[in-house]
Amino acid sequence: MEGLPLLPGYIFRDPTETKFHLPQKFGFKNGYRIATPVSVGIGDKPLDSDSITFYRDTQYVQFDPSLTYGRSKRSAPPVFVPHFVLYDKKALLFRGFFRESVCESPAEHYRVRHVNIVYYLEDDTLSVSEPAVKNSGLVQGCLVRRGRIPKNDAGHCWHWKDLNIGIDMLIYGIVYHTIDCDKFTKEYMESQGVELNPPEELPADPYITDRTLKEQTPASAPAVTDDRLRRFLEFDGKILRFFVAWDNRDADPTGCSELAPYVIYYFLADDTVQVQEVRSDNDGRDPFPLLLRKTKLPKNWKDLPANFPSLYLEISDQEITEFYSPKDFIIGNTIFVMGRRFLVYDCDPFTRNYFQKALNITQPAKMDVFPKKKPPPKPAIPPHTGFGTPEDSLQSCLSLQPKPPRKDVIRYVVNANKNLRYEARLDWVHPEDKDRRFIVLYSLADGNLSITEPPVRNSGIIGGRFLKPMLVPKPGTDPDNPEYYTAADIFVAPVHRDRCRPDGLPLHGGQSGEVPALGLQQHPQLRAAPGAGAGGSRGVRPGESLRGSVRGSVRGAGTASPVTLFFSHSLSQQHLIHFKHTFYGYKTQISRCTIIFVY
Template sequence: MAGLPKLPGYNFSDPTITRYHLPHAFDFCNGYKIPKHPGPGIGGQPLDIDSVGYIDKLDPVRFDPSLTYGRTRSVALPQFLPHFALYDQKCLTFRAFFKQSVSESPMEHYRVRQVNIIYFLEDDTITVMEPTVENSGLVQGRLIRRHKIPKTELGDFWHWKDLDIGKDICFYGVVFHTVDCDTYTREYMASQGLIMGDTEQIPPDPYTQKRIFEQRSHISKTPSADDKLRRFLEYDGKILKFKALWDDRDSEYGEIRPYEVLYFLADDTVSVKEVHDRNDGRDPFPQLLRKTKLPKVWTDRPATFASIYLERSDAEVTEYYQPKDFLVGDTVFVLGRRMFLYDCDDFTRNYFRKVLCIEQKPSISIEKKKKPSPQRPMPPHDGLGSLEDSLQNTITFMPKPPRKDVLRQVLNTNKYLRYEMKLDVVHPEDSIRRFLLNYSLGDGTCNIYEPPIRNSGIIGGKYLRSSYLKKPGCDPLDPDYYTPADLYIGAIITVFQQRFIITGADLYVYRYMQTNPEKFPCQIIENIRNYMFNQGLLNEDIDDRVEEDMEREKKERRDAIGKEIKEEPTDMEKCMAEVNIGADYIDPEYEKRTKQRILAEYEASIQNRQAVPSHGIQPVEKTCRYPIHIGDVKSTECSALEGNYELAPKHIDTPAEIREKYYADVLRRHEEICTEGKPIECSDAPKIGEEPSICDEKPVQPKPIMVHPLQLPEDACKVKTVKFAEGPDRCVRDRYDLCDLNTEKTQCDCTDYKKC
C-alpha cells in the first residue's frame, strides 16, 4: 500500500493500526521526571530513520575510531529537559493599571484600576488578573483568560521580550501601563540581558480618594464616660493574674504559702485563689478572698462608723487598689496579709506594656537552692571484668550494661585500620617476628595477629583478642586508650608491658585520614603519606595530579593564543600618527599601569609552580658518631632590580630554587647516613654552575658533612626580587624523618634534631 499514488479514492488505511497516540517524553520515578529515550512513532510503529537503509558507510556502529586513535574519555552529555518541563510553574508578574472612562456620572469621569499581568514562560501565554478591592462595586478577578494574546494583525503574539516597566501595552484595545514587577521577573530579565526600569507610582483614583476624605470628615473624638455596660462588654473575661506568696512565718507554725491574685478589669475587683499541692494536708478551700474591691488601707475608716450593723461602702474607703499598684517584686496587703508578687502571665505583661506603658520585671525565682550532694568516692577497680562494667555496677543498685555508642557502631561496622608492627627487640630471635594490629573504628578496640613463619619455631596466630589498649602511665580509674592519632610509622606502643614498633600501614589508613583530616594532626597525615609514597601506593594519585596539571597548562596555553598577536595599524591610524592627531589623549599613567601589570603577569608565569620550602638544618643538641658542622646560613635579599631589566630569562634559576637544590642534596645524604649507617665521603659545598661531586661508595673513615653558606651568582638580583631566610619549619617539611614524632631510633645513635 505504500506504493499506491496519493490520489482521492486511492488512500487505504492499515487495519492493523489501532493506536494513534504519541509516546510520552519522560516517566515519573519516585516523584522525579526521568527523560525517556526516543521510542517508536505513532501507535508504536517503527520510524523510517531506524531502518537499515539509513545507515551510512561511516556508521559509528561499524567504524570504531578507538582502534586508530585510542580510547578517549567520554564526556557526560547534559540532561535534556523539554521547554515545558524546564519552565513549569514559572511566570513573570508585572503590576500595571489602566484608566476606564465613566460616562453620565457627575461624581467621576474615569477610574484607575490596578491589575497584574502574568506571563507564563511554559507556553508564552498571558493572563490579566485584577486584585479584589473591598466595597469597590466592580466585577473583579480575571479580566483576560490565559492564552496567547495577538500583538499585530500579521499574527505576531506578545512575547516576554516586549515587556518592560514604564511601557504601554495594548491588549484588545485596552492600554495597560506597567509600573513595577516582582524580584524573580527582574532577575530573569537581567539574566536574559534586559534591565528593567525604575519602579513608578500608580496614580490615585479620584473617586476613591474622595470617599476616603468623606469618611475621615465624620470621625470625631469625644471623651467616653465610665459606663459599666461598656466596661463589661469591653473587658469581660480579661483578668490580670499574679502569682504571690504569703509569708506567715512570724506567727506560730507559720509558713510560706503560694496564692494567685486575680484582678478583674470589668469591675476593678480582686480575688485571691489558693494554690494546693498534692498531699499538702490542708482543707481544699478554693479561695482565700472572694471577688471584691480591695482597699489599700483596710483599717482606714471613720471613728463614728457603726461597724456593728453597717458594712463598709465606697464613702468610707479612701482608695482602692488599681492595676498600676500590682507590680512584680512589690508587696500588696490583702486585708492585713502581706502578699509578695513574684510573677505574672503573658496577658498581664502585654496589658501593662501596651495600656499602662509599664514594663513588668522578670519572674523572681522562689525555689530553694538545693544543697550539692557530696561526691561519692569511686572505689578502685578490683581487676574483674572491664573498667566500664565495674564502674556501672557502682552507679546503680541493679547492675546494667554500660551504654555503647550505637551510632558509631552503625556507621563504622566492619571498618578496621590495619598496621604492621614488630617487637622492640630484646632477644635476637624475635627480630624476624611481625604482627598485624587491627583497630576497630566501631568500638575502638584492637586485636593483634601474628602471621606464622615456617621453620621458625614460633607458633603464630592470635596474639591479643579485641580489647582496649591503655597508654602507659595513665590514670587507672580514668584510663587513656590508644586512638588512630597515636598510630603512625615509627610509633612505639605498649601492649601489656610489651613494646611494639609500627613499621607499616594499609592504604585504607591513608584514605581514612584524607576523609577525616580533623581527627589527625598534620604531622601524622604527612608521616603516613610519605610511607605510602615510598611504598609506591600513591602512583595513581600522582598520575591523576599530573594529568590535571597538564590539562590546566593546556587550557592556559589555549587561552593565551591570540594575546600576543599585535594588530597592524590601519592607514588612517598611521596618517593620524604622522600628523600627531590624538596625541593629547594618551594617558601616560594608564600606560605605566599596563606595563607593570604585564611585567607582573610574566614574572608569575615563570615562577616555579611547585611549593619551594625553606631549607636549612636546625642546630643539634648532641653529637653522634657522624658529626655535622653547620655554617652560617645568611639571608639574601634583593631589594630591587639592578639595571634596566623588565623581563627575566627563563633559564636562570631564582635564589630560592638554587637553595632548594643545594640543601635537598645535603638532607638526602644526611638521611642515608642515619638510616643505612654507612658513612660516605662527600666534597664541600658546590659552587654555582659546577656539578656536585660523586661520593665514594667504598667504606672509608667517617668525615663530617660540611654545610657552608650558599654562594649566589652575581646576576641573581637580575632574575627578580627574592628573599630567603631560614626559619623553624624544617620539621614541617621533613616530618617523615626524626622531628617531633616521639620516634625512638635505637638502631643507631643518630642526631636528635631540635624540636620545632
C-alpha cells in the first residue's frame, strides 16, 4: 500500500480513525494555566519524533561516567508546596469597631458597632463581619464580603503587612479601628517580624448601656423553690419523733383527766406531722388509731382572712400563713395541735443527732412530767397444797397454763452419770436396827437422793430400796420453800455431827474424820466433816503411796475401832485385788475395812 500513487481510487481511508483535530496542549485547571505534553498527532497517531524511525543506536554506555567513577549520591529534591496549600484555612483575626451616626433620635447620637476583620492568608483576601446582638434591630452579619479590598486610589490592596492593632482601616468609606487580635494572629505576626501594638479597650455603645440599666430589676431576695423530688430522695424514711404530753386537767371539771402521753412524728420529706396516742394495757381509753393524720400543722389554725367563707369551705394551705417546722419542736416548748396543748418532754436519739448536725441545735435533757407510780405489791404465794413438789405447784400461781419448772440442763450435761455413793447406818433406837447398813446414792446431775439397804441373810429384814430418788428437804426448813440436801451437806463424820433424816429416820456415816483428797480434787463441792479426825479412817494425801496410807490407818485405828478406807472411782477392781494381796499380813484388820467408792 505504500507504493501506490496518491491518486483518487488508490487511497484507502482507515475506518478506525475518528479524530482528525490537533490535540490541545494548553489548558486551565483550578483557575491556573497548565501546559500538557502532547505525544500524538492528528488522529491520535504517534508523532515521528517519538517513533523509532529516527532512532539511532548510540552506545550511551560508553559515555556513562558512573561506570568509571561510581554512581554519585543525589539529594532528594525539595517538596514543592503551593502557596494556597500552605496557608489553607489560616486567617488573621482582628477585633475592632466603627461609629455610625444616628440622626433625628433623642435617645442617641451615634452607635458603636463591633466588628471582626478576617484576613485570609491563602489568597490575600479580606472580609468584615459584625457579631449578632440580641434585640438590636439592626441588620448584622457580613458587612464586607470576602475579596481583595483596595487600600488607596493607586489600586493597592490591603496586605497582612499593613495590619496592626490600633490602626484605622478605610474600607469602602467606613473607618474601622482595630483594638485587639487573637492568639494565632499575634504569633504569626511576631514570627514574620511585625511588632504589634498593645491592645485597647472596646468602647461600649451608649444606647445599649442605657437600655441594660433600664432592664435591670431591683435586687430582691431570691424566691425559694421547693424541690419536692430532691427532698423525697434525700429525706424519704427519715422521721423525727417527739414524745409529748397532753395536759387536759384544767378543762375537765370532773377532775378525771390526767397527763396523756402522745408521740408526734415529723416527716422531713414533705414537712407533715402525725400525732399518735401511746397505748398501755388497761388504760381505760378508747383505741383511737390516730389523733391527727399526716398533714401540715399550722401554728394558728384560726388565723384566717376576714372574707374567708369558713361555713362551707375547708381550710387549705393557701389560707395558712405559717406552719410548724423542726426548729419549733424543742424540749420544753408547747405545741398547739388544733387548739390542744402538747408539751414536748423528750425525743429519740436520731432526732437529737439531726438537730445537732443539721440545725446546730442541742436538744435539752429529758423532762420528768409524769408522776412516779408506786410499784404494785407482789402477790402472796399460797401455801403448798401437798400435791406434787413445791416447785411444780408454784407454776400454777404464776400463769393460768402451768409450765413445768425449768431444769438446770448445763448441770445435767456436765454431771451426767456422776453419783456420790456413801455407806451409812441407822441411828438405831431398837436393838434389832443396830446392824442395819444402808447405801446412800447422791446424783450430781439433778440432786436426787436415794437410799438402798443391802439384803442380809437371816437378819429378818427384807432389803432393797429404802428411799426412791427424790429431793430430800432438810429438817426444820419452810415446807413451802424447802432447802434440800446438796453434795456439800453429805459427808462422813461422827454420829453426833452428821445426821440425815430422810422420812424421819436418822442416818449417820462411818467414823471417818477426813474427806479423801482425790474426791476433793474431782468435786470441789465436797467438804470435810467439821471436827473430824478422832476416828481411824483417813484419805490418801497427795504424794503418799497407797501402802503407807493404809498402814498408817490400820496401825492408828488398832483392833478396837472399825476402819473405813476411801478410794477414788478411778481405781479398778484389779487394783483393789492387788491391794489386798499386798497387805496380806494385815488380814485381820483389812477384813474389817469397808471400801466405799466416791465418784
